[in-house]
Amino acid sequence: MTIYIKNIFEEAGNISVFAFRFFKELFRPVFQFREFTRQCFAVGFRTLPLITITGFIMGLVLTIQSRPTLLKFGAESWLPSMVSLSLIREIAPVITALICAGKIASGIGAELGAMKVTEQIDAMEVSAINPFKxxxxxxxxATTLMVPLLVIYADFIGIVGGYVGYNIHGKITLYRYFSDMIEHVEYIDLIPAFIKTFVFGYFIGLIGCYKGFNASNGTASVGVASNEAVVLASLSIFIIDMLAVQITDLFL
Incomplete structure (x- = not known):
């Protein structure tokens, strides 16, 4: 038990040092803009199909499942605002971040782990290229920038899915649906949810890079790095979300 706790603190310390090195290298010239745009494309555009399907299903299912309960209390008119607030505040940011943790963090961990095992990172250092930068x-x-954009996209797709779900058993115009939604959504609902998505994206990229960059020798370590990146990134998302909710409640 003592060894397990020691390993947790040691891992946390190593990640903190890795994060500090990121901020140190961030402001050193030269910035690799071409590689950054390539990673933005890989993280953002290639994840859009999965986010589209997931976001639409989230809104659709949430609407269909919530409608019978609200109908019992004669509060069916609250359905658009309830679904929208649920998606914007909590469901879309967390689910989208978890999807990115599973797809992006694992991909980064496996990619950098393979480069570490095949000594490509060492070759970059010999060639006077800063592999960390x-x-x-x-x-x-790239993950810090693209995850918030993916969450905004998931919010919109989820709301559209909610509109479709509402019209399966009822009937409402698109204008009325969005009017009811906008009437009850305030800035205090949007801003905290948007800010925490940057933190989600940062930790997804940080943990994926850390696990891959520090993979041990051997091909088996690539799979281990990818798996640990997903688990740790997903866990960090839940912890960050819990802290974000507590901080937001202090200002409400």
Missing amino acids: YLVVTRIL
Whole structure:
């Protein structure tokens, strides 16, 4: 038990040092803009189909499941605002971040782990290329930027899914649906949810890069790095979300 706790603190310390090195390298020239844009495309555009399907299903299912309960209390008119607030505040940010943790963090961990095992990272250092700045900084920045954009997209798709779900058993115009939604959504609902998505994206990239960049020798370590990246990134999302909810409640 003591060894297990020691390993947890040691891992946390190593990740903190890795994060500090990221901020240190971030402001050193030269910035790898081409690699950054390539990673933004890989993180953002290639994840859109999965986010589209998931976001639409989230809104559709949430609407269909919530409608009977609200109908019992004669509060069916609250359905658009309830679904929208649930998606924007909590469901869309967390589910989208978990999807990104599973797809992006694992991909980064496996990619960098394979480069570490095949000594490509060592070859970059010999060639006078800073592998940390080229491989790590660009990927963490890409996830930090793209995850919030993916969450905004998931919010919109989820709301559209909610509109479709509402019209399966009822009837409402698109204008009326969005009017009811906008009437009850305030800035205090949008801003905290949007801010925490940047933190989600940062930790997804940070943990994926950390696990891959520090993979041990051997091909088996690539799979281990990918698996640990997903588990740790998913756990960090729940912890960050819990802290974000507590902080937001202090200002409400």
